Structure formats: C-alpha cells, structure tokens
Amino acid sequence: MDEAEVQRRIESLLNCESIHVLGAGLKSDRPAHRLVHDLDQRGWRLVPIHPNDAGGAILGRPIRASLEAADPPSVVVFFLSPQRTMMALIRMIASVPREDMPLVWLQPGATDEDVSALLEEGGYDAVTETCIVRFIEAHDLQSKAGTKPQPWFHQVLSSTTQCSVWSVHEGAETMGNDGGGEHEWCGDARDLERSNHLVPRYIRSLRRDKETFEALGQRLAQP
Numbered sequence: 001m002d003e004a005e006v007q008r009r010i011e012s013l014l015n016c017e018s019i020h021v022l023g024a025g026l027k028s029d030r031p032a033h034r035l036v037h038d039l040d041q042r043g044w045r046l047v048p049i050h051p052n053d054a055g056g057a058i059l060g061r062p063i064r065a066s067l068e069a070a071d072p073p074s075v076v077v078f079f080l081s082p083q084r085t086m087m088a089l090i091r092m093i094a095s096v097p098r099e100d101m102p103l104v105w106l107q108p109g110a111t112d113e114d115v116s117a118l119l120e121e122g123g124y125d126a127v128t129e130t131c132i133v134r135f136i137e138a139h140d141l142q143s144k145a146g147t148k149p150q151p152w153f154h155q156v157l158s159s160t161t162q163c164s165v166w167s168v169h170e171g172a173e174t175m176g177n178d179g180g181g182e183h184e185w186c187g188d189a190r191d192l193e194r195s196n197h198l199v200p201r202y203i204r205s206l207r208r209d210k211e212t213f214e215a216l217g218q219r220l221a222q223p
Contacts, residue, residue: 012075018045019077021047021079022076022078023050023079024079025056026053026058032107033048033058035079036058036061043144043147045188045190046058047061047070047073049067050063054186055177055183055186056175057152060152061149061152062152062169067088070187070191077105080110081110082110082111085111089104089119101124104119104125107131116128149171149172150189151169152186152187153187154167154185166217166221185198185200189214189217190213203217
C-alpha cells in the first residue's frame with residue numbers, strides 16, 4: 001500500500017460512520033470478536049454479523065444474522081475463510097448496485113487467488129494487505145461520527161405462543177440470545193430505518209407521523 005492509498009484509506013475510515021464485521025460472534029477468542037473490543041472507544045458504529053450468534057450482542061452492539069439484516073454498509077470487514085469470503089462477495093455483488101458497493105477489507109486469511117481475481121477483475125475497492133485494527137491503531141484514527149452504542153431491538157418467535165415478540169435492549173453488555181424464542185431480526189434504529197429485511201420493512205409501516213425510528217422501536221416494546 002503506497003502513501004497515496006494509505007491516505008485514501010484513512011479518509012475513507014475517518015468519514016464513514018459504520019464498520020460492518022462479517023464473522024464477529026460471541027466467541028471471545030476470535031479476532032472478529034476482539035475487533036469490537038479494540039475499536040470500542042474509537043467512535044465507529046460497529047455492526048457485528050454472525051448467523052449462529054444473531055440476537056446476542058458484543059459490548060452493546062447487536063449481532064445481526066446477515067448483511068441483509070443490517071443497513072447498507074460503507075465498509076465491510078471479512079473475518080471468513082476464503083471459500084466463505086467468496087460466497088459472501090458473490091451475494092453482495094448480486095444484490096448491491098455497483099455504485100453502492102462498500103469498501104471491502106479482507107483480513108489476513110480471508111483471501112486466496114480466486115477471491116483476489118474476483119475483486120481485481122471486477123475493479124472493486126478492496127484492501128488485502130493489512131489488518132484493519134492494526135491500520136487504525138497505527139494511524140491513531142477516530143471516527144468523525146463519534147458514535148456510541150445505542151438502544152437496539154430484537155424480534156423473536158416465541159416458543160410458547162408462536163407469536164412474534166419485540167423487545168428493546170440498552171447498555172454495553174456482551175450477551176447471548178436470551179429472547180426466549182427463535183431469532184427473527186435484530187438491529188438498532190439505523191437498521192430499522194434503512195434495512196431491506198422483511199421485519200424492519202413491516203415495522204416501518206407502523207411508524208407514526210414525525211416519530212423517530214428509535215421512538216418507534218421503544219413504543220412497540222411497551223406492554
């Protein structure tokens with residue numbers, strides 16, 4: 001990475017609000033999980049994504065089941081095997097308009113010749129040379145957004161009533177999915193506003209005039 005590219009990456013990170021992290025689940029010994037701890041106080045809205053741990057949280061950041069469950073990303077970090085990276089990239093390329101493709105940041109071990117060829121031949125914006133945490137720490141970066149953990153919302157299918165149950169969570173805890181049923185969707189107010197997932201799309205239809213998305217989520221959690 002030459003100096004011009006370094007400066008371009010610095011500007012991209014400083015000006016983005018969110019970093020979506022594929023592979024960030026509840027196993028505390030995994031690098032993707034540690035990223036949330038390492039970047040906790042640096043101002044980015046961190047968006048962990050892990051299908052097996054969806055509905056849990058890392059330091060108050062809800063774990064989404066997929067990229068599609070979250071808001072459209074601007075930076076996506078891959079903590080996946082090359083094979084899973086390839087599958088995730090193909091899904092992203094198929095579903096995201098070319099002009100909206102995020103910066104792809106491949107952590108060490110996430111790429112191989114096939115992944116590199118896909119990115120190069122497609123002309124996609126990607127970083128493969130360095131760990132994003134080391135890059136941020138080396139340049140002492142802080143997001144201009146200054147985001148802190150926000151209240152988040154969780155919908156599960158109750159195992160007793162077979163009805164969907166909506167709840168709100170606050171605080172900076174790390175927790176498993178204790179929603180009392182099968183995970184259907186979780187996210188914060190930004191996801192609620194922008195995600196194209198079926199659940200937030202329906203919830204948006206319940207919004208009152210001039211009601212904020214956080215207020216909407218809080219209202220629906222009231223008994």
